[in-house]
Amino acid sequence: MNSEGKIGVFEAISFVSVITVNKIFFTSVGSIISQTGTAAWYTTLISCVVTVVVFMLVYMLLKRFPGKDLAAIFEIVAGRFIGKLLILAISAYCVFNAGSTLREFVEMIKVYNLPYTPTSLIISLFLVASLIISRYGFQAIARLCAICFIPSMAGLVFILLLSANRFNFNLLNPIGGHGLEKTIMFGLSRSSAYNEFLLLAFTVNALEGHRDYKKAALTSILISGVVFSISLLCYLSIYGYTSGSESISGVFELSRSIYFNRYVQRLESVFLFIWVISSVITTTASYYISMLLYCKTFRIKDHLPILLPFAILVYIVAILPQSMQEVTQKNITFLRQYSLYIMYLIPAAILLLAFITRKKGDIADA
Amino acid sequence: MPEKILALVLMSVISASLLAGCFDAREIDDEVYAISVGVDKGSEGRLRLTIQYPTYTGPGGADSAGGASGNENKKAQSNSLVHTIEAPTMLEAIDMLNTSISRRVSLMHAKWVIFSEEYAREDIAGHIAGLERYNETRPSMSIVVVRGSAEEFIEANESSIGGSLSKSIELLLTQSKFTSLFPMVEFMDFHTAMISSYKCPIALYGGINDFDFENNTTKLDGRKGIIPGETPRSSVSKRELSGMAVFHTGRMIGYLDAYETAAYLMIKGKYRSGMMSVPDKSFSDKNIIFDVHKSRPTKIKAYFKDGKPVIDVTVGLEAEIYAIQSDVKYEKLELTYELEDQIKSFLLDSIKHTIKKSQKELEADIFGFGENMAGNFFTIEEWEAFNWLSQYPDVIINPSLNLKIRRTGTIFQSYEKIDRKEGDKD
Structure with a gap:
């Protein structure tokens, strides 16, 4: 049976936080600074606020249908055919997200650590790990997140604290970045970067009710916002907006620059650990949710038979881009800036439709 | 059970051979x-x-x-x-x-x-x-x-x-x-x-x-x-x-040069410590040797006055007397204050000289005053259009120095030296 199992609030918070915050280790830092300059650190807070608003809409939708997850609600409100199409669209998005995130990671690790290892080999090994974790279902993934959440956050805080001697907050001037209008517009579109709370809405029955979902999603959105903002603030205060927009991985560069004395230096190995772990979890989460949604669409009870086919799909998405530039300028730009049209607009439209058609769930299902 | 053990062994072997990074292995x-x-x-x-x-x-x-x-x-x-x-x-x-x-x-x-x-x-x-x-x-x-x-x-x-x-x-x-x-x-x-x-x-x-x-x-x-x-x-x-x-x-x-660099570091607030020989005001051939170190971070205020960019820099230093070559008892409080003024004026001259050199000779903001001046602009476009680096030679920079002589080394008051000539007469 394709059961998601039961997880607690902490596991849910860890699940959403780890896969959302993971982006800070990638090209996101450079691209947000290149778009908004010195305003990057609060642009992400705008995205966070927008995400909270979208979350409230999603929560209203879930509350309207007690005991139902988002996929079931899609089918109830939009009808079976359109509902299934929408779920499949999100499943496809998750495959794309898993593959693109994986490829972004692979390109970066090739730049810094494994230049001669074939891309296909790194992707395959990564997918083997994801496949094994996914085999044990959502509960196992959430528990893995709970184990890795604190070490990952501690590692990030460790890197930022050790860089503290280089902070120069004057580098945050001019405070307005490239202008308020650009900051707000980018903040709005960049809210896509926080959409992972929606993945939890598809597995909401693993939690003890919708209130737990509210607690977990809201807390993790806020944690992610604070982590993004502080990381960008620290990074900008060291590199400024010019140099800061150049690096392929800002936080990795930060960890490379740590030099206290002859004994305390070269601490990027700490970073590598959290980078790899959180990337495995992010890819696995997206990969698993894509399978889960597919199973929900076609009423497949066991996800084990589709583990390999979906792994191959993720592999194809990951291997398709021909270069680093293609990954970052097409795939990642779509994921971070335009995926809100899928991930935010679909639930919002369903909520609107539910209001119009006055469809409601049965209290007895709660 | 045997399948599980076999799977575990296989996984270990595959992991050991692949994850060790054979393609990028470098001894x-x-x-x-x-x-x-x-x-x-x-x-x-x-x-x-x-x-x-x-x-x-x-x-x-x-x-x-x-x-x-x-x-x-x-x-x-x-x-x-x-x-x-x-x-x-x-x-x-x-x-x-x-x-x-x-x-x-x-x-x-x-x-x-x-x-x-x-x-x-x-x-x-x-x-x-x-x-x-x-x-x-x-x-x-x-x-x-x-x-x-x-x-x-x-x-x-x-x-x-x-x-x-x-x-x-x-x-x-x-x-x-x-x-x-x-x-x-x-x-x-x-x-x-x-x-x-x-x-x-x-x-x-x-x-x-x-x-x-x-x-x-x-x-x-x-x-x-x-x-x-x-x-x-x-x-x-x-x-x-x-x-x-x-x-x-x-x-x-x-x-x-080395002394200008010391002044540069003082302005930047990165001056840690260093020995400095300052000519004694009372005896031109004698020096007073200080260990000068940073007391507090440099304060920089950047603003516009009558449309012109102005920078106020306040450097914070403290000094410890390490040697007084003359007989003057600079440890006495009133003389210490005098000495403070003397060293202050000596170091301030050095700071002013270095700033002037950066503006008139080098035409380069080596101090990063631009980081503070950028606070007067709201957007990067406005700031870049202002073109700070080309404006820098004409910026009004007002340096000041807070310096205190905190200690006098291991001697807190020097003993009056015996005048040998008078002794000979006796």
Whole structure:
């Protein structure tokens, strides 16, 4: 049976936080600074606020249908055919997200650590790990997140604290970045970067009710916002907006620059650990949710038979881009800036439709 | 159960063989780690690249780690090898060196990149950008400009204390903390400043010292700062660092001598400590020696007055008297206040001189005042249109200094000396 199992609030918070915050280790830092300059650190807070608003809409939708997850609600409100199409669209998005995130990671690790290892080999090994974790279902993934959440956050805080001697907050001037209008517009579109709370809405029955979902999603959105903002603030205060927009991985560069004395230096190995772990979890989460949604669409009870086919799909998405530039300028730009049209607009439209058609769930299902 | 065990064994074997990184495996012993990289102007538009790497040989010359064989080296130092090659670019030069060195040259442990002044005065921006992109270079390595040739500087770079050359370089660079006669400049600082709209890059300034006390004709002015190669000294180590090189983007346009560099560090709030001999006001041939160190961070206020950019800088220092060569009892409170004013005016003159030099002679904001001035603008577009770096020479800069003499060394009041002449009369 394709059961998601039961997880607690902490596991849910860890699940959403780890896969959302993971982006800070990638090209996101450079691209947000290149778009908004010195305003990057609060642009992400705008995205966070927008995400909270979208979350409230999603929560209203879930509350309207007690005991139902988002996929079931899609089918109830939009009808079976359109509902299934929408779920499949999100499943496809998750495959794309898993593959693109994986490829972004692979390109970066090739730049810094494994230049001669074939891309296909790194992707395959990564997918083997994801496949094994996914085999044990959502509960196992959430528990893995709970184990890795604190070490990952501690590692990030460790890197930022050790860089503290280089902070120069004057580098945050001019405070307005490239202008308020650009900051707000980018903040709005960049809210896509926080959409992972929606993945939890598809597995909401693993939690003890919708209130737990509210607690977990809201807390993790806020944690992610604070982590993004502080990381960008620290990074900008060291590199400024010019140099800061150049690096392929800002936080990795930060960890490379740590030099206290002859004994305390070269601490990027700490970073590598959290980078790899959180990337495995992010890819696995997206990969698993894509399978889960597919199973929900076609009423497949066991996800084990589709583990390999979906792994191959993720592999194809990951291997398709021909270069680093293609990954970052097409795939990642779509994921971070335009995926809100899928991930935010679909639930919002369903909520609107539910209001119009006055469809409601049965209290007895709660 | 047997299937599970088999799966576990298979997974372990596959993991061990694949995850160990067979494609990117590099044995430590398969590489040589260049710790110094020097760049000079070569012939016919090429550059001349010099690298120095330790040979890991023991004190007795035994090749303990299987270091490069003796016939491979062009110039052998006591515990390192130096190679020089000409090529179109730095990274290509390093690649070409691999055709003659039996181990791959790696920059992962490079401590400094040294440019000759002749080359730095042309433009090194392209090389810096190249190094920034190269994954082996460390952001924490230093950038040095040397008077004369980088190749000679590297040849003179040897460890006279202990066997580790890399330790020797690292410790030499950290001497900045104790002398404040040269700054600490890391590669990432240089690169960040090179593409910055706030400030101009600086580099360490070095050179070879062949000072000869017997045949010295250089007139030594007590308060004129020293530049590399001109320190009146004689020692085993010929290479030295003193002062700093100043750049416009990637082109060196001048330098600050050792004393100007000390003033620069004071303004930046990075002055840690340093000895300073200040002429005694009462006796021109006598000095008072202080240990001056930072007391609080430099306060910088940047604003516009009548449409003109103004910078107010307040430097915070404290001093400890280490020696009073005259008989004046400067430990007495009222005299201490007088002495404070004297040292304050002495250091403030030095600070003003350095600021003036940066504005009128170098036309380079080496202090990063632009970072503060940018606070008066709301957007990056407005700030960049203002073009701070070209405005800098005309900016009004008002430096001030807060200095307190906190201690008087291990003597809190000097004993009155006996007048020998009067004693003779008795």
